[in-house]
Amino acid sequence: MKLAIEDVYKSFDPPTASHRRFVLRGVTLQAAQGEFISLLGHSGCGKSTLLNLIAGYIRPDRGQILIDGMRVDGPGADRGVVFQEYALFPWYTVHENIAFGPRVRGVPAGAAREMTQRYIALVGLTGFEHVYPDALSGGMKQRVGIARALANEPIVLLMDEPFGALDALTREAMRQELLRIWLQVRPTVVFVTHSIAEAVALSDRIAVMSLRGTLEGIMPVELPRPRDPHTPQFLGHVKTLEQMLTLNGTSSHARDPVAYRGE
């Protein structure tokens, strides 16, 4: 397994509450080499928390996360992260933004330049090397974000609602772009979304998260890509996921108040 999440618990210290509230309660999930996994769930169910744990930005209270069998205990170049809000350096050009990672890792200048050009071409930004992020559209900024993450040649690519800030048409185009890039480079991907259609369009498997901090279930999507969202098979997956999400929706607090409050 490239990525193993083993019985992970995570809570944050609430300022006033007397109960310890676990955002994640015993999450276990694995990803194989080159697999595309989505984390799907309602806002506030802990998707970003789980992604930040994998990224090593925060630590679990219990359990562990392994990348290639090595325990995560902080951020590292083996994980590339793409955020919704791009997080590009505004004072660096496209080329400089993408070259930053390889340079920090100590890749010699010539090789870093060659790598950077390769990833710029991969994401379709040839000709924009010397442009600053401010002058780019949202979709192009996110291409830079993807190239920058891939330039570290990570084992796992982590994406937190990367297309959430884009308009519908750009978003659809970027999904296709991401699939093309993923098929070419084939990193293991953990992709956070609250869009059912996005998860079905992209994923090998979808991990449905519940508001109780557990995994509601894992759904494999064995449809050939590119996937036509109008086929009965696609719509069947959407319907099943809708039902899984409704079952663990806001009403779950009332259904299971003790579990929700946590230990």
Ligand SMILES: Nc1ncnc2c1ncn2[C@@H]1O[C@H](COP(=O)(O)OP(=O)(O)O)[C@@H](O)[C@H]1O
């Ligand atoms: N640093 C933090 N401190 C306190 N609470 C947090 C922190 N980060 C996240 N949370 C809480 O954890 C829950 C899950 O948040 P998050 O992982 O961002 O959900 P999602 O990404 O699925 O919308 C939310 O209730 C949120 O308020």
Ligand SMILES: [Mg+2]
């Ligand atoms: Mg989030």
